[in-house]
Structure formats: structure tokens, C-alpha cells
Amino acid sequence: MSVTAKNDRKVCRAYFGKSYQHPFNKPDDFGGADIKFPSKKASIYYGWVIALLGCLTVLGAHGFGRFAYPLLLPYMQRDLNLNYFQMGLLATGNFIGYLIMVVAGGVLASKYGPRIVISASAVLMGASMIWTGLSSQFEHIFVARMLTGLGNGGAYLPSVVLPSIWFPSEKRGRITGMVVSSASLGFALSSVFVTSVLSAYGMTGWRYCWHYFGVTLLVIAAADYLFIRNKPESLVETERAEGSSKGESDAYSPFKWNLVYRNRNVWFVGLLFLAFGLAYSIYLNFFVAYLQALMWPENIIALIWFMIGALGILSGFAWGWLSDVLGRKFSIFMAFSTLFTAFLLSTISPITHGLYCSAILFGISMSSIPTVAVVTAGEYVAPTLRSTAAGFVTSLFGVGQLIGPALGGYIIDSTKVFSYSFLIAAICSFSGLIGALKLKNPKKSENMGIKILLYFYPYFLNKLERLHGCTKRFYSATSIETV
Incomplete structure (x- = not known):
């Protein structure tokens, strides 16, 4: 390696820290911990196993546990002779449980580790789904x-974070x-599965659906418990060394959690x-x-x-x-711009093409803020507090979901006009x-272009020097000496 390339590596180490390794290892953005990211020799990075388990858990928790419920509710109503008030109470009870645990789940995951919280929550979901299918009162x-x-709430949020x-x-x-997108996949799969089971078993098919969903969640819980690891080994060793000097309980003390609740950026x-x-x-x-x-027509609405x-x-x-490439701030701005256009079209354009465009724009952006907001909130705090930060902002999201339907329904009942409620959404x-x-912007997102250039600069410089050497040898070998 040339002297120039070595000097450039020193520049990069000064920028990134002493633990800088090129080109596949770099220090974590918090605390200088050297997390080992995948190298060329690694066959499968274990982080992909964690991501796959997160997809399965979100698919089961949100797709089967939440989105399948509206499909089964009419059959439950007819079989159990429920009135509309009781149907509303069932939905309210489910949402109250979710809202409680989405806050507590982040705190518990920060204290006891995501593995225990995710697997225990999935077991609770599976058992309660089976109980739902067995109950008649x-x-x-x-x-x-x-x-x-x-x-x-306990399974979804730590799986995302x-x-x-x-x-x-x-x-x-x-x-x-x-x-996060696994929830939409679960929605699509649950709609197909519920339709098939109901056509096979008739009026009592909703019970079999809950049984199948419950068993599926129990299998996912077992996989989570066996294969989830809370953090990379290198980060565990670093925190263990720090914990021996600071004390083990200090990392999860309430004073540390206050760093989340008192953080203005997280609140924003x-x-x-x-x-x-x-x-x-x-x-x-x-x-x-x-x-x-x-x-x-109903078939068009279903489509x-x-x-x-x-x-x-x-x-x-x-x-x-998009948030990785352009930054969190700009992505949130673009997401709200798309949503604003979708809601405004449904307000001012009752014609067919306007409503089609509104639905398309909403579908494109429906998972935008839940994805970017959770990542952004986590980047304002230390890695051990990311679950707490994500739980806090998601609880505020739940408050919005609690207010929205009641406010929109009240406006529609009072004015008999749907457009006014969509106008509130647009505002x-x-x-x-x-x-x-x-x-x-989180510190990670600032000057990302400069960080990338500094990160890969020695690598490309080395390649250019080798190319320059090959070019010189080629011309020296093919040159014609003149007398």
C-alpha cells in the first residue's frame, strides 16, 4: 500500500475514531463501540436473522392479531349475538391493551432485553387468541x-427497534x-386465509381462525426465544467492560430513561x-x-x-x-407532503379519478411515518434506550389514533358531510x-455525504494508484524508442 493511502487511513481514523477498520468495519455512532458488521468472508450476517424474525413477529402480531379482527367481527357478532356497543367495546379493549404495552414494552425491552419481551408477548398473544376462539361469553x-x-404492543415495537x-x-x-411492511403482508395473508376458513367452516369458522392464528404466534414465540440475540457480541463486550466500572444497574436506571422523556427532539x-x-x-x-x-360498487371498494x-x-x-439516502428530516417532509395531497384530494375531488389518486397516494405513504419516526427517535438517544424512545413516540401515535376516529365521526354525524373530516386530516x-x-436532524444524518466520501476515499485512492501503475507499465512496454 502506498504512503499516501496510509496517510489517508490516518485521516479517516482521526474522523471515525481509533477503532476504524477499512473497508467493512467501522465504529458504531454511539460511544465508539466497534460493532462488527458483515465482512466479505462472512456467509450470513446474523443481523439478517434478527430482521427476518422481526418480520415474522410483526406479521403475526399486527397482521394476524390486529388486522384480521375486523374481518372476523361480523361473524363473531352473529354467532354470539353481540350489539354494536359490545363490538365497539371489544375493539376498545384491544386498543387499550396495545396502548399500555407499547409504552411499557419499550421500557421493559430496555431493561430486560428485547428477546424476553418479544417472546413472552408473542406467547401472551397466542394464548389469548386461542382463548378468544374457545370463549362464548x-x-x-x-x-x-x-x-x-x-x-x-409488547411484541411489535421491540421487533421493529x-x-x-x-x-x-x-x-x-x-x-x-x-x-414494518410485514404488517401489510400479514393483512393481505389474513384476508385470504380468513376467507378460506370461513367458507370451509361456515358460521363457526371465526373460532378456527383464532385457533390457527394463536398456534402460529406460539410457533413464532418459540423461534424468537431460540434465535433472537439482544445485541452484537462486540457491543456486549464493550458494555460489559463499561458496566464493571460504572455498575450494572446504572445502564437501566430511571435517570437514564429520563434522557428520553426530557429530550425535546424525541418529543418533537x-x-x-x-x-x-x-x-x-x-x-x-x-x-x-x-x-x-x-x-x-362493493367489488370496486374491495379492489x-x-x-x-x-x-x-x-x-x-x-x-x-429514502430516509437512509436523503436523511430523516427530508423523508418526513416528503411523507407528510404526500399524505396532505391524498387527504386534500379526498376533500375537494369526489370524482372517480381524484379518489383513485387519493387511495394510491395514501397506500404509497401509509407506512412512511411509522418507519422513519421510530428510526429518527432512536437516533436521538443511546442504543440501550432506543426501545424506550420508540415506545414513547409510538404511544403518542396511539393517542392520535384514539382521538382521530372519535373526532371524525363526530364531525360526520354533526354535518352529514365526509369531506369536513378529511379536511381535518389534511390540516x-x-x-x-x-x-x-x-x-x-440526528447527528448520524448530518454530513452523511462527507462521512461516506471519507469512508471509501482510501479504498478508491488505492484502486486509482493501481490503475495508474498499470497504465504506466503498459505505455512503457509499448513505447517506441527513437534515435
């Missing part, structure tokens, strides 16, 4: 649905988006997430009713809903990749659009 089903919500510890910052958005991301949750829930709950009020779900499968990964998205401009 409203009170028992209500408790079972609340337990399912608790398990959903955990891959961010295993991958460098320039890949976290894409990996998180891939995991949470408020943006709340605005998204309010607007998102209004559109999601009343768009189909709006199309039915316009006398659209539009399937299209939204299909676009949502790619939405999370696409927005995660919330516009406020998020403006707020994104005020958002402070």
Missing part, C-alpha cells in the same frame, strides 16, 4: 382481546421499513407522529364509508382496499431507503409538513 372475549392487545442495533445507520431505515418527533396518527385514523376508518355513501394494502407492503421499505398533515421543516 362477552366478558371472557373482552379480557382475551385486551390481553391480545397487550401482547401486540431491535434491527437498528444490528445494522449501521445508513441501513437502519431500510431494515426498519422492511420489518412524537408530536409529528401524533399528527400522523390522527389524520391516518380518520382516513382509514371513514374512506370506505365515504365510497359507500357515493354508491360505489381499492386491496390496492392500498398491496402498496403498503412496499411502502415501509421504500420510505426507509393535521399540513401541520406535520411544516413541523418537519423545524425538525433537527
Whole structure:
């Protein structure tokens, strides 16, 4: 290696830290810990196993535990003679459990590790789903649905956050988006599966669906417990060395958790997430009713809903990749701009083409903020507190989802006009659009282009020097000496 290349490596070590290794290892962005990312010789990086388990858990927790419920509810109503108030209570119980655990789950994952929290929550979900299928009394089903919500919140959030510890910052958005998009895949699979089971078993088919979903969650829980690792080995060794001097309990003390709740940037991301949750829930709950009020055919409405779900499968990964390339701040701005356009079209354009465009734009951006906001909040704090930060901002997202349907329904009942509720959603998205401009970029996202250039500069310089040497030898071998 040339002297110039060696000097350039020294420059990069001064920029990145003493633990800089080129071209496949680099220090973590927090604390200088040297996390070993995949090298050329590694066959399969274990972080991909963590990401795959996250996809399976989110698919089961959200896709089967949450999105399958509206499909089964009409059959449960007829078989159990439930009224609409009781149906609403079942949905409320599930959401209350989810909202409680989405906060507590992040804190518990930070203290006891994601592996225990994810696997235990998946077991709780599986057992409560089986109980739902066995129950015939409203009170028992209500408790079972609340337990399912608790398990959903505890399994979903740590599964989304955990891959961010295993991958460098320039890949976290894409990996998180891939995991989040598994919920949309679960939605599509559950719709096909529920239709098949109900056609085979008739009125009591909803019980078999809950049994199958419960057994699936128990299998996923076993896989999570066996194969999930909380963090890379190199980071464990670094924290163990630090823990011997600072004390083991200090890493998870309440004073450390206050670093999340007192962080203004985390609060700002949470408020943006709340605005998204309010607007998102209004559109999601009343768009189909709006199309039915316009006398659209049921098959067309079903096709539009399937299209939204299909676009949502790619939405999370696409927005995660965009946030890695263009930065978190600009990605949040673009996401709110797309959502604002979708909601505004549903407000001012009751014609067919306008509503089609509205549905397409919503499907493209429905997983955008849930992907980018969780990653952004985690990058404002230390790695051990990322689950807590993600749980905090997701709880504000839940508050928005709690307010949105009630507010939108009240406006529709009072005015008999759907467009006014969509206008509220558009206003919330516009406020998020403006707020994104005020958002402070995480330190990881600042000067990313410079970091990439410095990172790969010695590698490309070495290649150029070798090419220059080959060129000189070629011309010296083919040159004609003149007398």
C-alpha cells in the first residue's frame, strides 16, 4: 500500500475514531463501540436473522392479531349475538391493551432485553387468541382481546427497534421499513386465509381462525426465544467492560430513561407522529364509508382496499431507503407532503379519478411515518434506550389514533358531510409538513455525504494508484524508442 493511502487511513481514523477498520468495519455512532458488521468472508450476517424474525413477529402480531379482527367481527357478532356497543367495546379493549404495552414494552425491552419481551408477548398473544376462539361469553372475549392487545404492543415495537442495533445507520431505515411492511403482508395473508376458513367452516369458522392464528404466534414465540440475540457480541463486550466500572444497574436506571422523556427532539418527533396518527385514523376508518355513501360498487371498494394494502407492503421499505439516502428530516417532509395531497384530494375531488389518486397516494405513504419516526427517535438517544424512545413516540401515535376516529365521526354525524373530516386530516398533515421543516436532524444524518466520501476515499485512492501503475507499465512496454 502506498504512503499516501496510509496517510489517508490516518485521516479517516482521526474522523471515525481509533477503532476504524477499512473497508467493512467501522465504529458504531454511539460511544465508539466497534460493532462488527458483515465482512466479505462472512456467509450470513446474523443481523439478517434478527430482521427476518422481526418480520415474522410483526406479521403475526399486527397482521394476524390486529388486522384480521375486523374481518372476523361480523361473524363473531352473529354467532354470539353481540350489539354494536359490545363490538365497539371489544375493539376498545384491544386498543387499550396495545396502548399500555407499547409504552411499557419499550421500557421493559430496555431493561430486560428485547428477546424476553418479544417472546413472552408473542406467547401472551397466542394464548389469548386461542382463548378468544374457545370463549362464548362477552366478558371472557373482552379480557382475551385486551390481553391480545397487550401482547401486540409488547411484541411489535421491540421487533421493529431491535434491527437498528444490528445494522449501521445508513441501513437502519431500510431494515426498519422492511420489518414494518410485514404488517401489510400479514393483512393481505389474513384476508385470504380468513376467507378460506370461513367458507370451509361456515358460521363457526371465526373460532378456527383464532385457533390457527394463536398456534402460529406460539410457533413464532418459540423461534424468537431460540434465535433472537439482544445485541452484537462486540457491543456486549464493550458494555460489559463499561458496566464493571460504572455498575450494572446504572445502564437501566430511571435517570437514564429520563434522557428520553426530557429530550425535546424525541418529543418533537412524537408530536409529528401524533399528527400522523390522527389524520391516518380518520382516513382509514371513514374512506370506505365515504365510497359507500357515493354508491360505489362493493367489488370496486374491495379492489381499492386491496390496492392500498398491496402498496403498503412496499411502502415501509421504500420510505426507509429514502430516509437512509436523503436523511430523516427530508423523508418526513416528503411523507407528510404526500399524505396532505391524498387527504386534500379526498376533500375537494369526489370524482372517480381524484379518489383513485387519493387511495394510491395514501397506500404509497401509509407506512412512511411509522418507519422513519421510530428510526429518527432512536437516533436521538443511546442504543440501550432506543426501545424506550420508540415506545414513547409510538404511544403518542396511539393517542392520535384514539382521538382521530372519535373526532371524525363526530364531525360526520354533526354535518352529514365526509369531506369536513378529511379536511381535518389534511390540516393535521399540513401541520406535520411544516413541523418537519423545524425538525433537527440526528447527528448520524448530518454530513452523511462527507462521512461516506471519507469512508471509501482510501479504498478508491488505492484502486486509482493501481490503475495508474498499470497504465504506466503498459505505455512503457509499448513505447517506441527513437534515435
